[in-house]
Amino acid sequence: MISLTLHIWRQNGPDDTGRFQTHRMTDIDPDISFLEMMDLLNEQLMADNKEPITFDSDCREGICGTCSMVINGRAHGPGHLCTTCEVRMRQFADGDEVWVEPFRSRAFPPVKDLMVDRSAFDRIIQAGGYITVHSGPKPEPNANPISHPVAEEAMDAAECIGCGACVAACPNGAAMLFTSAKINHLNLLPQGQPEAISRVLGMVDQMDKEGFGACTNHAECQDACPKGISIKFISAMNKQYVKATLIEPNERRGRLESQ
């Protein structure tokens, strides 16, 4: 069993300035998860007639991308390739001080305590992160073979869970790892080709409009990404973007705002 001192960010809505609040937790089973420890803390707070800490979580198995805490200055906390919900208490030592904050970025407005608004990511997808197909009969997939390495690389990009750790970890608050993963997932595949140009232009422009910063090669995003998505996708995106801007607007493939 271990004991910890927790400094947790409390902020009662977007207009509040926010502050750290300190709690002491004792007798923590090292096998429980960090969020189970937070559940226990909330039970304690409620027993003491205090307001529990608001935080986002859902699947608690590292795939939905809902949980979002910066623990001791690191997005998703200690460990590598894991989300906040996958952090176990055995990763802390008895007597540790732990600082817990929300994912901070200009483009992720605070909601309450550790909860933020990440809807900017949805709007980036709306700007082109899809293949236009309606429901109904489609061609036989094996009529269009996709080589194993291409399918695997597309899957490497597609594994993104949209949690926003890349943004929280970036000194510039850039969303380039997220945006490039989404673009490359589709642009690597033959099915994604008809809209490839409008996709990269639309999504990059929307990313800028949302107020995310620019990439200056810190690579913190790759380190924080729970799915290990590589920054090679950022350079691939940049290359596609530059190429796309060189094509005359009326010769660009796919749907564009101006058409």
Added chain:
Amino acid sequence: MNLDARIPDGPVQEKWSRHLEHAKLVGPNNRPKYDIIVVGSGLAGASAASSLAAQGYNVQCFCYQDTPRRAHSIAAQGGINAAKNYCEDGDSVYRLFYDTQKGGDFRAREANVYRLAQLSHNIIDQATAQGVPFAREYGGMLANRSFGGVLVSRTFYCRGQTGQQLLLGAYQSMQRQIHDGKLTMHTRCELQDVVVIDGRARGIVVRDLITGEIRSHAADAVVLASGGPGNVYFKSTNAINSNATATWRAHERGAGMANPCYVQIHPTCIPVSGNFQCKLTLMSESLRNDGRVWVPRKKNDDRPPQSIPEDERYYYLEERYPSFGNLVPRDVASRNAKIVCDDGFGVMGEGTRAVYLDFKDAIAERGRSTIAERYGNLFQMYEDITDESPYETPFRIYPAVHYVMGGLWVDYNLMTNIPGLYAIGEANFSDHGANRLGASSMMQCLADGYFVLPQTIGDYLHDIFRDKVSTDHPAFSQHEQDVRERIGRLMGIGGTQTPLSLHRKLGETMWEHCGMARTAEGLKQCISDIGQIRDEFWKDLRVPGTADGVNQPLERAGRVADFIELAELMCRDALERDESCGCHFREEHQTEDGEVVRDDERFGNVTVWEYTQKGSPHIKHEEAIDFDLLKPMTRSYK
């Protein structure tokens, strides 16, 4: 209660095509005049919402998550079935139908199951066109793996994240419709009531989880795609916020609840490790392709697994079920794990019950790298949680609540008995009978959302053309008032127990008495426990803060209140179904070696429950099941 399933005439193989030929349609020019509400944005909800919007309807979609991409379908790991017969191993539409019917222990409607098998091809084609990166072989063709309860390889997959990729495909299609203005997404909203006016579903009342605002939305049809109620058991593999509120409210407003006692307990989950755990983690069934399940032959053997010699290991699935071996269906695998643990052969680690799932032979035979490519992320996940590497020591696994086959009763068009109210995906009861086979839930969700509902909803809508109701109708303000009163009641109890602690109590008694094995006595005990928990809940609950903003304990309190009601109905359904079938195992009805004994004479039917009024018992109805193509037989995997 009108329980006409409206199954089309003709041979089973032709029912769906004939139905489509004669279904009434709404023309493209008129579709923009209809509003449709979809509640839930998982595979069923997202596929339905995007398909309906693409057809031209005005769609409003609601989810409690911060974005539709996070619905719990995302956690489905292993794969999705389709009768493509790519492996030329004898698969066909009929074989998929046969496996699903047999897997469900002959408690599902033939017509629905056959349609599901027919549509399975289209789902793979549709998802591939959307850019879902299914695993490919080196020649570029789609790859397959096997799942439990079948003798063919028909499961398509994207590593261990098939649900994520299929959901992202549907989510991306939704985002496109949002961009085009055909679909409006309401995130962080939870359904509080379904509004029924003159016998038709006309809208919903929701609570905005950020502002606490209670809001009405009117529509011409309401589609519930809100998932299943596995969290009744507190500990389950479901996302912690998954709930039954939408389906239960619909039930209280008159929708029939069918077969609520059919609960699937998934055999391969990480065992419970402590009292504070609220979430159990599933390890994909695909692991049983290569892993071998065993326990020590000696009772209470405390040697580490590596030092137990081969002849002292009891590979109980391979011995008892030689033809299916480790790939028996989920209900059989779970029940056998329970039996060996009950008999004292379980692996006892720190007070938990478990059996081994061993990859030693597979690693020796195929090499560590092949196993890593197939299951690497699952091995990693297990190691992160338990601090043990499955490459070195076998997985310790135990069954956990995973999926509920029962749900809202629907007809062939997926409409409940309330005209205009539809239920799709896990929220309905239709396709899996008393046990669902692996890799079939995603198939059903996407068949419902992409191909069935978009083609059957017109049959209802075309009739109500120009018959509009707006939120100005007094029924909406009445429903809003009911919701506010209910929330006020929850906030005002001022007791001492938290929603989580009461939820845990409910889960404990349900797992004990309404889990993998049930008895009449246990179920009666459970109903009485639930009554006591209900009293405690409404007398001693404490919800902190106010209802005017983010209040997560309040959200949970509302969900637990509905779980309590549903739990009682599940027990009653289990009690009255005095037979064993599929996942529903009544200890009174078993063979000498512990297999289920069905009673087709008395229970070859669907039980549908009608809500009467608060505090009064439900009324029981039955829908007979016809077996034209496949007569019920004793289900054997020996």
